[in-house]
Amino acid sequence: xxxxxxxxxxxEESAQSTWAILVAAGTGERLGSDRPKAFAALxxxxxxxxxxxxxxxxxxxxxxxxxxxxxxxxxxxxLAEELVASKVTAVVTGGATRAESVRNALAEVSQEALVVLVxxxxxxxxxxxxxxxxxxxxxxxxxxxxxxLAVQDTVKRVEHDLVVETVDRDALVAVQTPQAFLxxxxxxxxxxxxxxxxxxxxxxxxxxxxxAVIEGDPDLAKVTTADDLERLSQRLLxxxxx
Ligand code: C5P
Numbered sequence: 563x564x565x566x567x568x569x570x571x572x573x574e575e576s577a578q579s580t581w582a583i584l585v586a587a588g589t590g591e592r593l594g595s596d597r598p599k600a601f602a603a604l605x606x607x608x609x610x611x612x613x614x615x616x617x618x619x620x621x622x623x624x625x626x627x628x629x630x631x632x633x634x635x636x637x638x639x640x641l642a643e644e645l646v647a648s649k650v651t652a653v654v655t656g657g658a659t660r661a662e663s664v665r666n667a668l669a670e671v672s673q674e675a676l677v678v679l680v681x682x683x684x685x686x687x688x689x690x691x692x693x694x695x696x697x698x699x700x701x702x703x704x705x706x707x708x709x710x711l712a713v714q715d716t717v718k719r720v721e722h723d724l725v726v727e728t729v730d731r732d733a734l735v736a737v738q739t740p741q742a743f744l745x746x747x748x749x750x751x752x753x754x755x756x757x758x759x760x761x762x763x764x765x766x767x768x769x770x771x772x773x774a775v776i777e778g779d780p781d782l783a784k785v786t787t788a789d790d791l792e793r794l795s796q797r798l799l800x801x802x803x804x
Pocket of ligand 1: 585586587588589590599600629656657658659660661663664681682683684685784
């Protein structure tokens with residue numbers, strides 16, 4: 563490590579400086595599967611396998627902590643072993659909310675870590691180019707960087723069934739993961755109240771942290787329904803010529 567081309571803070575640091583947290587502990591009720599979403603089949607293997615393999619082979623990531631659903635820790639460990647995902651240092655039990663799962667995983671991140679990348683297993687197509695752009699923007703002027711996509715639809719604030727405001731969509735982005743943070747402000751944010759947090763950046767923002775947005779990637783869309791899973795499976799199988 564150490565000799566990387568991008569200008570981010572990780573460049574000159576020693577090994578084990580960039581950790582990834584892969585949150586995979588959701589129930590995935592909207593998927594209608596008999597198992598947690600991370601273990602639903604994507605192109606013939608558990609959904610979790612895709613992002614785990616990609617993060618493990620990323621030159622930007624030094625170590626990985628996985629948050630697994632309760633009772634699914636062992637299958638997660640076995641999957642990491644099968645994939646020879648050698649950067650996985652711990653598999654923790656997820657919490658009742660995404661934020662609690664991140665907090666549980668953060669407890670296993672080394673105190674030596676400079677940067678922590680948090681990613682949803684539900685977004686399988688994470689790629690190195692996005693990770694490189696995130697880390698490149700984490701240049702000391704901000705505490706975190708998130709990928710975001712412009713909002714295409716008109717967005718309205720509604721109370722009961724009445725519109726109270728049409729929001730200026732030019733000022734809005736739909737935020738994805740992976741999200742990259744300096745370890746210290748991320749830890750500080752997770753030491754506080756986690757209520758209502760739907761992503762990590764919102765907790766960092768709540769503590770007064772600065773979060774930058776880079777251009778997101780439509781391929782990072784979250785798998786939510788059985789249709790999402792089916793479409794993505796087809797794509798992956800076609801790509802592999804299966
Ligand atoms: O539920 P949703 O799809 O928004 O979850 C986003 C990510 O957070 C998923 O990868 C899911 O596994 C994870 N999660 C978690 N622990 C929870 C809820 C969600 O790790 N309690």
